[in-house]
Amino acid sequence: MxxxxxxxxxxxxxxxxxxxxxxxxxxxxxxxxxxxxxxxxxxxxxxxxxxxxxxxxxxxxxxxxxxxxxxxxxxxxxxxxxEGFDRILERVIKKYEERIYPLKGDDEDYEIWNNVKKQQKLELQKEKERRTAKIE
Amino acid sequence: MxxxxxxxxxxxxxxxxxxxxxxxxxxxxxxxxxxxxxxxxxxxxxxxxxxxxxxxxxxxxxxxxxxxxxxxxxxxxxxxxxEGFDRILERVIKKYEERIYPLKGDDEDYEIWNNVKKQQKLELQKEKERRTAKIE
Missing domain, CATH: 1.20.1280 (Monooxygenase)
Incomplete structure (x- = not known):
């Protein structure tokens, strides 16, 4: 298998x-x-x-x-x-590619990571609002 | 993908x-x-x-x-x-097939589950001993 x-x-x-x-x-x-x-x-x-x-x-x-x-x-x-497992896998790929590929392996990494994290939080909130608007 | x-x-x-x-x-x-x-x-x-x-x-x-x-x-x-992710997946399949497929959807299920669980615990301990014997 x-x-x-x-x-x-x-x-x-x-x-x-x-x-x-x-x-x-x-x-x-x-x-x-x-x-x-x-x-x-x-x-x-x-x-x-x-x-x-x-x-x-x-x-x-x-x-x-x-x-x-x-x-x-x-x-x-x-x-x-x-929606299901496949959507979760796709989200993991997007989220961690965006967070990890800009890193350089030094102490700046933590700041880069946190900046992307903030941006992603906003995007998630927007997605939630779009979905809620569709339901109402 | x-x-x-x-x-x-x-x-x-x-x-x-x-x-x-x-x-x-x-x-x-x-x-x-x-x-x-x-x-x-x-x-x-x-x-x-x-x-x-x-x-x-x-x-x-x-x-x-x-x-x-x-x-x-x-x-x-x-x-x-x-050893890796594939071994984990194979173990999950074996463990939960053995525990779940004998169940019948009634109150006897808990006893069936626990009996298989006991057996599996013994098998795991035997596997550990086999592996340790190989190392020594």
Whole structure:
């Protein structure tokens, strides 16, 4: 399997899980809040395993963060909070290309980063206003 | 771009960032601990934005979790802590297929889940022992 296929497989498992949560009327697990909180807990578990020669446990716990994020994204998409995973990937590329490619590897980097960050914050607010205007 | 290409692009940006952190001798950002901690902080930011009709900010913050995880994985791989992203994806598929596909969507699910979880914990410990034996 290539990466696209692996990730599609993970979403397939996440969709199956979501259907079972609906069938079981599991209100806790139908709330995206639950899975997002889980991600933060998994971070602590990764930190506990953070040492060399501990590949199996470390990859396993990093996988739990990835799974938590994928299942949260699946639930948020199916409940209409977001458009989906591909839009998130595109946003990451745009955001971090804009922030990182102007850097030079010296102490000016922090200022460059913060200036781009400010600009991006404004753009995001504008996008929100455009979207809200469309709804009303 | 398909998903594999988008994710490869994100790793390319992460690798570039890691090089700049090395060049800047930024000890804080060379420590994978820092980026893992960042993921937990980003979860709180997603939770703050969690409402309907807030697609732009919500996708942006979910993207920050994804980015935090990708850059942590890039750093952990390059520093020899883990084998890499593909192994993590394969582990997620195996772990959650084993846990989720036997479920039936009723209250027995929790017991089935916990039994598989126990078994998986033993297997992980065995894998660790095999790997440690190889090193010694």
């Amino acid at each position: 290539n990466r696209t296929q692996k990730i599609e497989k993970i979403f397939e498992i996440a969709r199956h899980k979501h259907k079972l949560d609906i069938q079981r009327k599991d209100s806790q697990r139908l709330d995206p809040y639950y899975y997002l909180k889980e991600i933060a807990l998994e971070v602590d578990e990764v930190l506990e395993e953070l040492s060399l020669n501990n590949i199996a446990h470390l990859e396993d716990e990093l996988g739990d963060i990835f799974w938590g994020l994928m299942i949260a994204i699946e639930k948020l998409t199916s409940q209409g909070y977001i | 398909n998903r594999t290409q988008k994710i490869e692009k994100i790793f390319e940006i992460a690798r570039h960032k890691h090089k700049l952190d090395i060049q800047r001798k930024d000890s804080q950002r060379l420590d994978p601990y820092y980026y893992l901690k960042e993921i937990a902080l980003e979860v709180d930011e997603v939770l703050e934005e969690l409402s309907l009709n807030n697609i732009a900010h919500l996708e942006d913050e979910l993207g920050d979790i994804f980015w935090g995880l990708m850059i942590a994985i890039e750093k952990l791989t390059s520093q020899g802590y883990i």
